[in-house]
Amino acid sequence: MAYNATALVRLAALKALAAKTKAEIDNINTDVSKAIKSLGVSGNTVSFYTSADKSGDAAFTFDFPKELFLDQAKTTFVQKFAFSTETYPGATDPKLAGKPVMVLAVKGQNPDSCTYSFLDMSALVDTYKAKATGKDASTTITVSGYEIEVKVNVSAAAGNALSLKADGLYVDISGKADKAKNATSGNFAALDANGNLTDSGKKPADFVAAETGKRLMTDAEGTKLGDIAEGATKVEKSATNGNVKINGVETVVYTEPSDVIHGTVASDEDVTAMLTEVFGA
Structure with missing residues (x-):
């Protein structure tokens, strides 16, 4: 349903809205007191409390199946995996010998039994082969005293700026900001897309010299x-309810009728007093 969003409202209607809002807030505060504020875990039992420090009786609890809990003592990362039925009883060889493997052990119903899962971590772990001989500082990096060979692939496509030589990588800067082209007499010099000097095509007469106290104006600003009319006035906010200031003079826009039929316009003080009555100071 459409309505006039700028219409003035009776203070009684605003008070009714405030009272309804306070009632909703009171209801929310009551519900919050019943909310879960903390939880505790003991074994596979999870308990939920309405107190922040897990004091008192739990509001409710539930048990996870024991077989869903990892055995922290048997869950480990093995840098070079070797399978054996003695180490992983009941498991099937995952064929990951020599690889970095994350072993996940999940507790079974029997406290001494586990179900094992093996995650191949070789795709996530970088492995390098150290060079013990034939070191070349330009193509290796040093880690803990060992040099690790670094292979560099350089494209042979035309225009490639990188070239690989026996003693390292080189960058071809020919044609890249290494040439200068004089500007035409009387023109300003500029830089082209490659950073080379070039003729801007602009002369000093194309620009307006800066002057103190003056600035350029766009067509839109002009x-x-x-469009400002002759004798235009300045309108500004007034401290008096129902007034505006026109050229500094207080001007009445509307008055506050006192008859019961039309009511009155509520002032900021009226609204503040009403809100204090409903919500408290």
Whole structure:
């Protein structure tokens, strides 16, 4: 249903809205007191409390199946995996010998039994082969005293700026900001897309010299100033309810009728007093 969003409202209607809002807030505060604020875990039992420090009786609890809990003592990362039925009873050889493997052990119904899962971590772990001989500082990096060989692939496509030589990588800067082209007499010099000097095509006469107290104006700004009527007035906010200031003079826009039929316009003080009555100071 459409309505006038700028219409003035009776203070009684605003008070009714405030009272309804306070009732909703009181209801929310009551519900919050019953909310779960902390939880505790003991074994596979999870308990939920309405107190922040897990004091008192739990609001409710539930048990996870024991077989869903990892055995922290048997869950481990093995850098070079070797399978054996003695180490992983009941498991099937995952064929990951020599690889970095994350072993996950899940407790079974029997406290001494586990179900094992093996995650191949070789795709996530970088492995390098150290060079013990034939070191070349330009193509290796040093880790803990060992040099690790680094292979560099350089494209042979035309225009490639990188070239690989026996003693390292080189960058071809020919044609890259290494040439200068003089500007035409009387023109300003500029830089082209490659950073080379070039003729801007602009002369000093193309620019307006800066002067103190003056600035350039856009066409839109000039049009805006030109639309201001002769003898235009300045309108500003007034401290008096129902008034505006026109050229500094207080001007009445509307008055506050006192008859019961039309009611009155509520002032900021009226609204503040009503809200204090409903919500408290």
